[in-house]
Amino acid sequence: MTRSRFSAETSADPPHWQEILAPPQNETPEQREARKQREARDASHSRRIDEELRADAAEQKKTKEAIKVLLLGQAHAGKSTVIKNLQLAYAKDEWLEERMSWKVVIQLNLARAVNTIIDAIHEELESGAETSLDNTHKMLSLKLGPLRNVQAELEAGLGSASIDDPDAQDADMFAQCDPDTMISVTPPPRDDTPSPHGEFYVNNNMRWQQALKKITPSRSPRAVEDAPPHLRKHVKALEDVTEVLAGCRDEIRTLWKDSVVKALLKSRPDIKLEDSSPFFLADVDRIATTTYEPSDDDVLRCRLRTTAVQEYSFTLAKKDWIFYDFSGSRSARAGWFSYFDDVTAVIFLAPVSVFDEVDETGTNRLRDSMSLWKTLCSEKLLMRAQLVLFLNKCDVLDHKLKSTKAQIKDYFPSFKDRSNDTKTVCKYFRTYFYEIMQQCSPKTGAAVPRTLFAHYTTAVDKKQTAYTLNAVKDAIVRDYLETAKFI
Incomplete structure (x- = not known):
């Protein structure tokens, strides 16, 4: 049989890999120890790569075999609320773990609703038209003024890069905020006070929830004391927000029950409150307290717009499911088709x-x-x-x-x-x-x-x-x- 050129050339002088890989004969004890440590590191690194490759392959197989469901619809259709219902029904432990983190969002929803109504009162008073609003409403607006700062600081803390531009990129500021200035109830260092009419949004639901888990006030004072200094400061800042809302509770109740204000809102279809706003405003005596903890219904009703695609995994009927929650804004719809x-x-x-x-x-x-x-x-x-x-x-x-x-x-x-x-x-x-x-x-x-x-x-x-x-x-x-x- 004619042997290949490769085999003929190599068979004459076969490599002796044991000799090639053998340590130098004159290796010192120090060199031998350094070599063994290096070989151990290389072997460990190789094992990690193999484990990551196996994990990636398993994840890809799992994803490929999963039941994939797209949640689609225009903005404000209720897609995120459906996701919350799925979590409540099929991921109860995770739901209970995250429920407290929604307190900040509920407080923001309440503050925004009040500020929207106050803006309507100001516009009516400054229009020069005949109105039933009087000095009582002016004083009420002044007393509720601190909620403007509460809204601004909660939005800054949650992570919006732009309040008025819903199509802006890089919407998540929460991770970029300086830990010493992330949330405070002092006026923000800027001239433009955010309008409650421009819808607030975050880029990623997961990131703000993970961040808030670290700074949501703990039920255990010892846990707060043992936390790092910057986290203790965040806890204190959120407690200050809660104190401000509690201090405005009577005025919020008076505002919402005022018949003249109700008539104004009814006569102004251009003033858009969130569907959930009446729920939170009517229940202000429960929500605007220092001991408030969100209920399931509170979390289902609160609103926080996201701009990026959110992916959620569940196990239903012994099968893996992946739900994709898409932004319904016009600028985001083109991205649906890739899924x-x-x-x-x-x-x-x-x-x-x-x-x-x-x-x-x-x-x-x-x-x-x-x-x-x-x-x-x-x-x-x-x-x-x-x-x-x-x-x-x-x-x-x-x-x-x-x-x-x-x-x-x-x-x-x-x-x-x-x-x-x-x-x-x-x-x-x-x-x-x-x-x-x-x-x-x-x-x-x-x-x-x-x-x-x-x-x-x-x-x-x-x-x-x-x-x-x-x-x-x-x-x-x-x-x-x-x-x-x-x-």
Whole structure:
């Protein structure tokens, strides 16, 4: 047999690796010890690399096999509230561990709501128009002035790089703040006082929660005493914020119950309070206290906008699930499409209560949801994904229909002369979204038409939402198994 050139050349003088790797014959004891330490370090480093590679491979396999669900919808649709409900139902220990960290966000929501109302009072008084507001309201505004600084400092501490520009990048300042100046109740070192009308946001939900876990006031005084000095200072700063809110409790209650203020807010549709604001304002005697601890309902109702994609992992029905919570702002929607590949299901939230509202572009907000829904239904990458529709904020819709003269037919002419009650309206919008799906879904030639799981939801109602999510979970698992041909 003819031997290869390589084997012929090497076989004549085979390498003796033992000789090559053997230590020098004249190695001193000191050199031998240094060599052994170096070899041990190299071996340890090699093992770490191998372990990391195995862990990465296992994580990639786990991610590939996980049930992936996208939570989509416009801003303020209720996506993050659904995530909170999932945590409450399926990650109870983590939920309980993080619940106290939401206290700062709830306090911020309360301060922003009050400042929004105070701004409306100032505008009315300075407009020169005839008004029922008087010196009592002026004095009330002055007494509530400290809440302006509370809002500014809580926002700075939580981590917004820009209050008025929701599309700004580098939104997380929390990790960049000097530990000695991160939170304080003194006026911020800038001239422009933040307006409560510009929506505050953070870039990443995980980072601010991790940071706040370190500085949330502990129930144990000893734990605070044993903490590092800069963390003790943060705890003191948050306690000061709580003291300021508690000191303004009576004035906040008076403001919210004032009939003239209520009439002003009702006459000014341009003044937008968060859906949760009435809940917190009406319960100020419980929230604005030095002993306040958030309840589950408080956390479900509080609002904190995020701009980055948030990823959450759960184990449901003995399977790994990954939920992706996306920002619903117009500038962020283009980023949705990069996640459409290999998706098991899409939960789309459409807030039906916004049928009479317009966004910053002048577009009817519910029609904007319908336009987004049309885009998702027609997307070929989602052709095999299970579609789940949450017609959300039915409670807000019910209140609006009962407390105002708003008529659905004025915004959706095809509603015609149907009864303007919540049940009829919800059924109409469900049919509307279903018909969009039928008309816009890609033609596959499948014998069974595309199915839609639609639910009327109030995401802040934890009992109802837990029931709905359980039904959705079962439907998604069944569809997942059918697709995998296991049943």
